[in-house]
Amino acid sequence: GNSVTQMEGPVTLSEEAFLTINCTYTATGYPSLFWYVQYPGEGLQLLLKATKADDKGSNKGFEATYRKETTSFHLEKGSVQVSDSAVYFCALSGVPSAGGTSYGKLTFGQGTILTVHP
Amino acid sequence: GAVVSQHPSRVICKSGTSVKIECRSLDFQATTMFWYRQFPKQSLMLMATSNEGSKATYEQGVEKDKFLINHASLTLSTLTVTSAHPEDSSFYICSARDWGRTDTQYFGPGTRLTVL
Numbered sequence: 001g002n003s004v005t006q007m008e009g010p011v012t013l014s015e016e017a018f019l020t021i022n023c024t025y026t027a028t029g030y031p032s033l034f035w036y037v038q039y040p041g042e043g044l045q046l047l048l049k050a051t052k053a054d055d056k057g058s059n060k061g062f063e064a065t066y067r068k069e070t071t072s073f074h075l076e077k078g079s080v081q082v083s084d085s086a087v088y089f090c091a092l093s094g095v096p097s098a099g100g101t102s103y104g105k106l107t108f109g110q111g112t113i114l115t116v117h118p
Numbered sequence: 119g120a121v122v123s124q125h126p127s128r129v130i131c132k133s134g135t136s137v138k139i140e141c142r143s144l145d146f147q148a149t150t151m152f153w154y155r156q157f158p159k160q161s162l163m164l165m166a167t168s169n170e171g172s173k174a175t176y177e178q179g180v181e182k183d184k185f186l187i188n189h190a191s192l193t194l195s196t197l198t199v200t201s202a203h204p205e206d207s208s209f210y211i212c213s214a215r216d217w218g219r220t221d222t223q224y225f226g227p228g229t230r231l232t233v234l
Contacts, residue, residue: 036225043122043211043227044162089161105152106213106223110161 002027006090006109013080013116021075021112023064023090031092033057033066033073034106038087047075047088080116087111121145122214124226131202132234139197139229141212147192148214152223153185156209168195202233 007022025033035047035057048057050066050073057064062077073090090109121144131137141151149170154162166187167175174187184206186198195214199206209230213223 043124044213044225046222046224049222105164105167106162107164108161111159113159 002031002092002094002107004090004092004107004109006088006112008110008112010113010115013114015082015116015118016079017116019075019077019080019084019114021088021090021114023073023075023109025071025073025090025092027071027092027094027107030068031094033064034091034093035062035064035073035075036089036091036108038089038111040086044089080114082116082118085114085116087113122212122224122226124212124229126229127227128230128232130232130234133203134201136198136200137202137231139199139210139212139231141195141197141214141226143193143214143216143224146214146216148195149192149217150215151189151195152213152215153187153195153197154211154213156211156228158209162211165197170195199231202231204233207231207233 003026005024032051034049036044037047038044048059050057053066053068055066064073064075089111091106094105123142125140129137151168153165155165156162164177165180168187168189170189170192176182189195209228211228213225215223
């Protein structure tokens with residue numbers, strides 16, 4: 001079945017530091033890949049997504065590239081801010097397949113807590 | 119962006135009682151909604167897929183008689199935890215899929231259930 005593995009946290013950085021959160025996946029076919037962010041006390045929000053190999057998703061200074069050869073979708077940001085402190089989830093969405101039921105379902109990684117200090 | 123609401127945000131109940139959680143898509147129609155459970159410091163676990171006008175599809179290991187799902191309209195799905203016990207205490211999150219506009223899942227803010 002599908003699975004997503006994220007680097008374990010928590011991750012603590014100083015403001016303006018470079019961020020990388022690793023994410024690798026196992027799936028059949030060509031899933032869509034997502035990064036979601038959960039700020040304290042709030043629901044999950046879509047941060048960025050990529051739907052095919054070599055696509056780069058980007059938003060709010062965050063980027064991630066869909067690498068099929070390494071089955072990875074690492075999240076990066078060049079200069080983090082205190083306001084980026086949150087929990088980040090990597091996820092994949094199943095693809096249609098004959099008789100399959102996984103289409104549209106999201107499989108999440110375990111989440112990575114990011115804390116950015118001034 | 120699209121908004122999904124959940125009600126209540128927090129609920130405390132006694133063991134043996136039933137609790138209903140509502141999930142609403144506020145500005146789009148959602149034929150499909152998903153219910154997740156999130157344990158402290160852990161990831162989201164998909165419980166079931168809720169389809170408007172038909173029976174929900176439950177993930178393996180999720181008791182359908184304990185977690186009743188009803189998706190009676192294109193904007194509302196409900197999850198009822200029946201005969202709740204302390205081990206059912208958790209954070210329940212719904213999402214709604216906007217197939218028509220952006221094909222993106224939008225998540226509700228979650229409901230914290232505590233069973234005493």
